[in-house]
Each structure stands twice: as structure tokens, then as C-alpha cells.
Amino acid sequence: MMKALYSGVSGMRSHQTKMDVIGNNIANVNTNGYKSQRTTFRDVYYQQIKSPTNPGDDGAGTVRGGTNSAQVGYGAQVGSIDTIHTLSGYTPTNKQTDVYINGEGYIKVQTPNKDTFYTRMGALSFDQDGNLVDI
Template identity: 70%
Template sequence: MMKALYSGVSGLRSHQTKMDVIGNNIANVNTYGYKTQRATFRDIYYQTISNPSQASDGIGGTNSSQVGYGAKIGSVDTIHTLSGYSPTNKETDVYINGDGYLKVVDASGNYFYTRYGALNFDSSGQLVDSNGSIVMGLNGEEIAADNVDIDEASLTAIKIDIDKFSNITINSDGTITGVGLDSTDAATYNKVTTLGLIAISTVPNQAALKLEGSSYYSAGNNTGTITYHAAGLGGSGEIVTGGLEMSNVDLANEFSDMIITQRGYQANSKIITVVDEMLEQLVNMKR
């Protein structure tokens, strides 16, 4: 009888965690770049009452008898499916049309990966995201965007001399171009010049990325070797400017999961109530 009580408690805890995951998904239904999560259950432990026996002459075989002790959370997985493009009409907003992440570095020197492409050039010409972290890539005028691989050691914080160039544009391959304003520089004056390149990070096992909040992920032990490319190469998606990636939360799925989870919680709470009534009856047998 007490086993059923513990099973009910474990079921309540598991369903509470699943509801937490569902609630977080719904809260982030309009969060740009958010990837939905799911919680799965698994059984815990079984007490063996009798072991199976093998059939012999004149005696049939028997099966094992086991009693379980409830359920627990098996995993909380992030679903990294590509979501839709949401136009913002801001030229420095970027949407990665396929697999890939931006690599950024914060003020403390921590490196993160993100698909939230709300970017800006700050007053010093650094390409930063909405948290103030600097986007990583290549700087300089001589950049071959058709090179598939970019050495990680060569990545730098992207910085543009915004006072010397106008019409600064982020292109579909991640290159950053501008028109030279310095009349003393014949090589760039009044010419479209490549100023830098945004590196797109390709993660072999996206499910192993660790959620850090603020639309950031960090690399884990099971992500595999992360490689860097120009957008559209090396398995990464091209960049589309003027928009951001929508959340991939499916509200219909979340609400149906919410109902199922609520009923599961209700059923497990009923187990506890019934066991409590049975224990009360047992205690009251002798008066």
C-alpha cells in the first residue's frame, strides 16, 4: 500500500516539472530565437516479488512478478527546429535561414552561441547584440567569403570604422560592406569595400548545447567539434537581414500537453487520497 503512496508522490513531482516546462514554453511563445522544450518520463525502480523460472519436464515456466515505484523525469530536451522569419525592417537584424549560430563574447570574456540576431553597431563600431555582447567573425578588407572553413583561432570581435564608411550593409553570406568616405584613401573612396565577415557556427549536436538564458547557449561536452563558416557554407544557413527568427513554440501542442499533464497530476493526487483512505480504514479496524 505504501508503494502506491510513493508512486503517487513521484507522479506529482514529475508532472509538476513537466508543467514547469510547458509554462516556460508558453511564456516564450513570442521570444525571438526561442527553442521549445519537452519533458519526458521514465519509470524508476521495480521490486521483484518472484523471479521467472524455466520450464522443465512436467512443469511449466513462470514469469517474473515485479511491483514498480512510480515515475521520474527522464529528460528535458530542447527542440532545435527552424522557425519562421519575422520582418522587423531593421537592416542590422539578421535571421539565419538554416542551421547555425552567431558566436558572441560578453564583457567578462565568456563565449556564447545564439540565434537571436538583433544586432547593432555601437559608437565605437563594434557589432553587438541586444545584450551588448560583441559578435565574432573576421575583420579587414581582404576576406574570402567563399572559404568553407574559418579557423576558430582567427575569430575576432567584429569592429568597423563607422566614421570612414557609409551604407554599411550585412549581406547574405555574412560579409559586411560599406562605401568609403575618406577621399585620401584611393583604394576605398566611393567604392563598396568588404569590411568584415560574421562567422556562422555549426554545432554537430545542437541538443547538447546548454541553455544560459538571455537567448544564449554554451558549448557542452557532447556538442562535438564546432566549426565556423561564411553564411550558407559548411552546412550553415544564409543570412536574411531585416528580420528575426520567431519562437518555434506550437501553442496548440502546448495546450494539449497542458491538459494531459493536468489530468495526470489529478490522477496521481487521487492515488494519494485513496491510499490515505485505505490507511485510515486500516487504523480504524480495531476500536
């Protein structure tokens, strides 16, 4: 009985994670450059409760077929949370510094600490020193 409850709890926890991911997707629907995510699940593990048998002679000269194994699963867990890298729609901004990447590729940006990052967010502008920066 307790094993069935644990199985149900693991499914509810996994589903809660999926709901959190969906909520995050909805909350960021109008965020520039946001890429939606999806959740996949996987089995926790199985316990074998019946071993398989080979076909064999029953002793009376009759050949009987074998039996398959029987397994009991113990729930599910989150397998992965994947980012979906599809192209977003094009929205003209009429800013001369904004760019739109149509197809594959990223914009290489550098932080003040000289760390390098890559983005597809094309909202660019000039800072007070005349450097082209992302927002």
C-alpha cells in the same frame, strides 16, 4: 499501501515538472530566439516479487512451462528536459543589422570579458562605439 502512495507522489511530482516546462514554453512564445522544451519520464525502479521459473518435469512425466517474473514499479521521475532545436518562422524587421539563419549554424558572440558564446538570435545593432552587438 504506503508504497502505492509513494508511487503516486512521484508521478505527481514528475507531472508538476512537465507542467512547469509547458508553462515556461507558453510564457516565452513571443520571446525572440526562444527554443521550446519537452519533458521525458523514466521509471524509478522495480522490485521483483516473483522469480521466474524454468520449464520442467512435474515428477509425473508431464513437462510444464515456466513462469515469468513479476515486478512492481515504484513510480516515475523526470528522465530529461530536452530543448527542441527547430527553426522558427521568419519575421522581417526591416533593420539593416538584423540577420536570420536559415538552416544550421550559430552566430559567435563575445562578451566584454572576452568569453565566447553562440546564439541564433539575429537582432543586432551598433553600440555607441560602433561595435556590432546582440541585444
